[in-house]
Amino acid sequence: MARMHTRRRGSSGSDRPTADEPPEWSDVDADAVEARVVELKEQGHDPSRIGMKLRDEGVEGTPVPNVKLATGKKVTEILDENDASEDLPEDLRNLFERAIRLREHMDANPGDAQNKRALQNTESKVRRLVDYYRGDVLAEDFKYTYDVAKRLLE
Template sequence: DKKELEDLIVSLAQDGNSTAIIGTILRDQHAVPDVRLVTGERISQTLARNGISPRYPEDMMNLMRRALSLIDHLAGNRKDLHNRRQLELCESKIRRLARYYKSNGQLDENWAYKRDQLRLMVE
């Protein structure tokens, strides 16, 4: 059962699903409430062991997508001070996560958050 679940996780990841969506699919469609109880490791660890880990960690990518949507919003709404502040907070979270991932070795040491290159990173 452990091997079947691992194969299912890998196939779902190859279909383009994120780790959070893989967990939701396994919970709702395959009656697996917690992958970690069955396999003994997290979904991201299973994917990393099989060589399918993404370029950026999922939480950081979600924050970068959010920052990009805020930048697009502020391009048309220059006086929206509330969302300008939200963009600053979001970028601060990205920088803090980057510092953590650099110390863990999950992110390249010379990687830096740049607002003008964000669209290229998010793809």
């Protein structure tokens, strides 16, 4: 399958091995994993960063290769249960940040055609993702603009 804004095809990556239960060497209690997830969120980490920290550092010295296998819930589900989730999904927040950065760069450098195209592509992705989240996470009448994105990230 080709990439969204280029004609190139992506390089295929390896698939995660299928597993129904955590490996034997990672016998961490589910409650300890959930407590560590909430603790990492309070430190200001995003859900994807929390998963990497649990994989690398672990809980009580034991790595957690997959939070869902260890607890039966995804990181975002754990955060929702503990009222630690954010108002915007992580992927939409990251695209908002990128669009704002590109817009500010374009204001300072109006002749930069390459980044003008990158801004158009990024805002296209934002609008597509806003359509996906509209009604569930975002308000039904939500429209993306630079000013709205900047206000939401403050």
